[in-house]
Amino acid sequence: MDLQIALLLGQDGIVNGAIYALLALALVLVFAVTRVIFIPQGEFVAYGALTLAAFQAGKTPGTLWLLLGAGVLVAFIDTVVAVRAGSPGRLKRIVLWDLALPAVVAGLVFWLEPDKLPLVVQVALSLAIVVPLGPMIYRLAYQPLAEASVLVLLIVSVAVHLALVGLGLLFFGAEGSRTTPFSEAQFNIGTLTVNGQTLWVLGASIVLIVALYVFFGRTLYGKALRATAINRVGARLMGISTTMAGKLSFTLAAGIGALSGILIAPITTVYYDTGFLIGLKGFVAAIIAGLVSYPLAAAGAILVGLLESFSSFWASAFKEVIVFTLIIPVLVWRSLTSHHVEEEE
């Protein structure tokens, strides 16, 4: 191995690590706010990438039907709840978010012929389809069980994951897709060649991480999420709706996932089930951070990316083994150093 190979591997590892970092942040966020270990996080990666790929292939993505269907279902349940509670004032909100928004997105998709539009509009439309699925999934699967134990929420997560993977196979088929790169540019730094898309991934990751930092530090909604994460009951007593916090964190998670998918789709082939493995590696990073610390999760993700890249050079057959074995010493170290508090009972 010479310096050139080490540099190339390092570059590859950092790019992958940046994506894992985004997913790790989303996982930490969702867990901190709702105590849900969000296994379906990876599915948003695949949905985002494949929705964009479907637009570029001139097809109507199946996720659009999922959005419309989920919207109708959520609207129906919420209407029943609102009528029973005798507060018809909520109906306007329900119609706006669960029926009108998906309908407008669907209208745009049919009216605009997305395959002829610039990439920016295609990306925006893909996000508009995939991101609202986040809060809808929270409403349908998690909100009725919001007070349940972590284990029950984990089981629900597995179920949601399996359902979304199955729907992905139905919508996009078993074969993968790629999208056109954001930029075809190439830069030479010494002996190293850097692709434009690589810079896009790194740049977008850094911007997102900074944006999350500002969101949590400076905005009222961000502070509300943090308050819920630290103490649910206390936050409720202060008038923060935990349902709102849950929906907001799922929206952010869906947004981060879909955007990650859109970023990696030009560099690698994305399949309906690609997201799971990417999400799992993000999860390893999140575990390194103990599911609480954002900076540690990002650092852990870069570590996972680099480890993966270098082990694929030295021992490609054992790459996954090496990456996932990393979790064992981390868990041992964590259980030795931190005092564990039983949550239930």
Added chain:
Amino acid sequence: MRMKSLVAALLSAGAVTFAYADITVGVLVSATGPAASLGIPEKNTFALMPTTIAGEKVKYIVLDDASDTTTAVKNTRKLLTEDKVDVIIGSTITPNSLAMVDIAAEAETPMISMAASARIVDPVDAKRRWVFKTPQNDVQMSTAITEHMSNNGVKTVAFIGFSDAYGEGWWQEFSKIAEVRKMKVVANERFNRADTSVTGQILKIMSTNPDAILIAGSGTPAALPQKTLKEKGYKGKIYQTHGVANNDFLRVCGKDCEGTLLPAGPVLVAAQLPDTNPVKKSALEYIAKYEKAHGPGSVSTFGAHAWDAGLLLANAVPAALKKGKPGSKEFRAGLRDALEATKNLYAAHGVYSMTTTDHLGLDQRSRVMVKIEGGKWVALK
């Protein structure tokens, strides 16, 4: 009480339909899970199969095994005990098919596998007496590759394959034959179907500077190493296996796959075969049927394995009917004997001639070398 009589009525209704549905074919495909890109065209193919053979009605019961061995075993038992099938066609992949061999033999029911490994039918012993298969063995395909390599002056070759049974099987076969052909295998790497990057493996392979590289993967995931090779400026020959022979691979790989060489069943390039080739007519017939139902360009070689299984069955049923009625032990035994007696059956993937020691029955006519040119499959002479 009413419930009870309803159940009884339903049961007797079920029994009645059962008696009328004559030949029952149990089909097991991997229509979901990792092998879905193979299993889905196979599943689609069963919808195109004849509903009567030799004047008898045929009922196909298609189950999915989710590319999972345990599910395959469970569903095979279900087909045998609940549906009392006369023959089992399946499964799509080797591990599942191997697990089903014991069950089919125990129930004395013939089974036709659509998976690649030679171990499914070789050697033909007391259990494998009941088992047949339609796809070419990996060894047939890898001899085609090594032959082409040594004819074109390849001295050193690198291997990168899936880190699963598919890649491992190819490595076993390929490394053996390459040695016989006096080629030096300079690198042996693995990657995962779901990997987002193979940069490490490709850099290692390129540091050994091989004349040719064989990528042993199936479907669109096999495009990733090829794209990385081109990106890093590899100039040598690139070989793929027949696992990539579907149009989605061309779509995903695009211009990076120009000049790629691979062995494949003749159905892939049926229209380009000379009219004298006996396989051409039956292959074109299958393509026409499939594309009529699923649109132009939708056909894949995997579905053709299922079609061939159907042809074997249709060819064997008349002889078996003389031995006994469908649903009886005699019929199943007769079906097994008739399948083993298949001679010169022209199918989509080649010409089948079975013997008591060969339950595949394909010869050299079952493979052609193909090159990707201008985004199309082109048969090499």
